[in-house]
Amino acid sequence: MLNSAFATMLQRELLLSVRKLSDSLHPLWFFILVVALFPLSLGPDSDQLRVLAPGLIWVIALLALMLSVDGLFRSDFIDGSLEQLLLGVQPLYFLTLAKLLAHCVVTGVPLIIVSPLLALFFGLPAEALPELILSLLLGVPTLIFIGAIGAALTVGFQRGGLLLSLLIMPMYLPVLIFGASAVQVATAGFAVTGQLSILAGLLCLAFGLAPLAVSAALRLHFYY
Amino acid sequence: MWSFFHKLGSPRWFYKISGQLLPVFIVSALGLLIWGSVWGLAYAPEDFRQGNSYRIIFIHVPAAFVALAGYYVMATAGAISLIWKMKLADIVMQAAAPIGAAMTFIALFTGAVWGKPTWGTWWVWDARITSMLVLFFLYIGVIALRQAFESAEQAGKACAVLCLVGTVNIPIIYKSVDWWYSLHQPATIKIIGETSMHDDMWWPLLVMIFAFYLLYGSALLLNTRLGVLQREQKTRWVRDLLG
Numbered sequence: 001m002l003n004s005a006f007a008t009m010l011q012r013e014l015l016l017s018v019r020k021l022s023d024s025l026h027p028l029w030f031f032i033l034v035v036a037l038f039p040l041s042l043g044p045d046s047d048q049l050r051v052l053a054p055g056l057i058w059v060i061a062l063l064a065l066m067l068s069v070d071g072l073f074r075s076d077f078i079d080g081s082l083e084q085l086l087l088g089v090q091p092l093y094f095l096t097l098a099k100l101l102a103h104c105v106v107t108g109v110p111l112i113i114v115s116p117l118l119a120l121f122f123g124l125p126a127e128a129l130p131e132l133i134l135s136l137l138l139g140v141p142t143l144i145f146i147g148a149i150g151a152a153l154t155v156g157f158q159r160g161g162l163l164l165s166l167l168i169m170p171m172y173l174p175v176l177i178f179g180a181s182a183v184q185v186a187t188a189g190f191a192v193t194g195q196l197s198i199l200a201g202l203l204c205l206a207f208g209l210a211p212l213a214v215s216a217a218l219r220l221h222f223y224y
Numbered sequence: 225m226w227s228f229f230h231k232l233g234s235p236r237w238f239y240k241i242s243g244q245l246l247p248v249f250i251v252s253a254l255g256l257l258i259w260g261s262v263w264g265l266a267y268a269p270e271d272f273r274q275g276n277s278y279r280i281i282f283i284h285v286p287a288a289f290v291a292l293a294g295y296y297v298m299a300t301a302g303a304i305s306l307i308w309k310m311k312l313a314d315i316v317m318q319a320a321a322p323i324g325a326a327m328t329f330i331a332l333f334t335g336a337v338w339g340k341p342t343w344g345t346w347w348v349w350d351a352r353i354t355s356m357l358v359l360f361f362l363y364i365g366v367i368a369l370r371q372a373f374e375s376a377e378q379a380g381k382a383c384a385v386l387c388l389v390g391t392v393n394i395p396i397i398y399k400s401v402d403w404w405y406s407l408h409q410p411a412t413i414k415i416i417g418e419t420s421m422h423d424d425m426w427w428p429l430l431v432m433i434f435a436f437y438l439l440y441g442s443a444l445l446l447n448t449r450l451g452v453l454q455r456e457q458k459t460r461w462v463r464d465l466l467g
Contacts, residue, residue, distance in 0.1 A: 170361045
């Protein structure tokens with residue numbers, strides 16, 4: 001019963017994003033476009049860009065994901081399906097988990113797939129690519145899970161985007177620090193097991209606790 | 225013991241008791257503040273390397289202490305209001321946010337003023353300083369979220385969730401100087417083990433730390449009392465009180 005609810009939710013979310021494919025691709029275009037801003041503003045000096053690349057890629061990925069989670073619950077909130085989910089018998093934890101996992105697949109995976117291309121733009125050495133992809137694989141779901149808490153808190157506001165970033169950005173910093181440092185250290189040719197382990201730990205923490213916080217935050221909007 | 229906890233559920237009872245406690249807090253806070261600052265600023269010995277400029281430590285360190293502890297106060301109040309749905313805890317959480325933000329700002333500002341003569345720069349992106357800036361934004365986030373809601377009950381729940389999520393950052397802020405060794409010195413004051421500071425400087429600092437805790441307590445009581453009056457403005461006892 002539980003599994004079927006989880007699976008149904010996952011299927012619904014994936015189907016919805018396939019139907020609105022162009023919406024789902026917005027974060028990806030944003031990601032690539034912002035990358036192009038940096039050579040234009042900092043100058044096309046490839047040595048300088050190579051040094052900045054790990055931090056830049058991580059910051060841009062963070063911003064793209066933060067913008068993408070803003071609308072995560074809003075359409076469901078407006079059309080009333082969120083209220084039906086809250087009223088239903090299924091535990092909200094698994095329903096939100098399914099929603100978040102679907103978002104990871106639809107938004108996170110394309111970002112990770114396209115990241116080697118961006119690393120190439122910035123001239124990041126090829127040896128650091130596996131670490132970049134691994135760190136993003138561990139970090140991107142964490143960012144989505146944390147961001148979803150902010151999205152759930154601000155779902156009732158018409159334009160919650162700026163407030164969302166104010167709430168969520170401080171929570172994003174640990175992920176950003178260890179993610180960017182993993183790529184940086186890998187560029188210098190050292191082992192990055194430490195950073196990756198911490199990222200994995202943060203992911204476990206977010207995976208276990210964030211759906212709880214999201215459920216609590218979603219419920220409060222129907223509290224009168 | 226539990227009857228005390230249950231009584232806290234009544235804002236009216238709290239208003240009465242806090243009115244009696246408040247003078248004690250304010251008088252002892254002011255007394256310790258005057259004692260500590262005169263001792264620290266006038267009588268404590270000059271630092272061998274930094275001269276007199278080190279004396280800002282008597283504001284900087286206590287403010288930073290209270291800024292961090294203030295987040296725990298806020299988060300604990302948030303947890304209590306979520307779990308026991310206690311109205312007073314929500315008001316305490318609301319009252320704690322601006323005071324904590326102010327304390328964090330004082331710590332950052334005095335740190336910048338102190339950094340100029342000793343490090344030669346107003347600001348460095350050091351682990352401790354950056355994490356205190358993050359703490360400042362955690363407080364600002366809670367204040368902003370509260371103002372975004374129209375209903376006080378929704379705002380209280382939302383802020384409580386946000387406070388609890390933000391608690392994850394606090395151990396990182398505490399430990400940042402030990403984990404990332406950089407310009408800011410590691411913690412000198414230790415509960416266990418030897419404090420690496422001379423007694424003549426350490427005692428006035430301790431007095432100032434207690435003074436700041438009491439100052440924080442007074443500000444929190446005052447702000448909470450204001451919150452109680454605002455939240456309960458429709459009840460008879462508040463109307464009787466204010467005439």
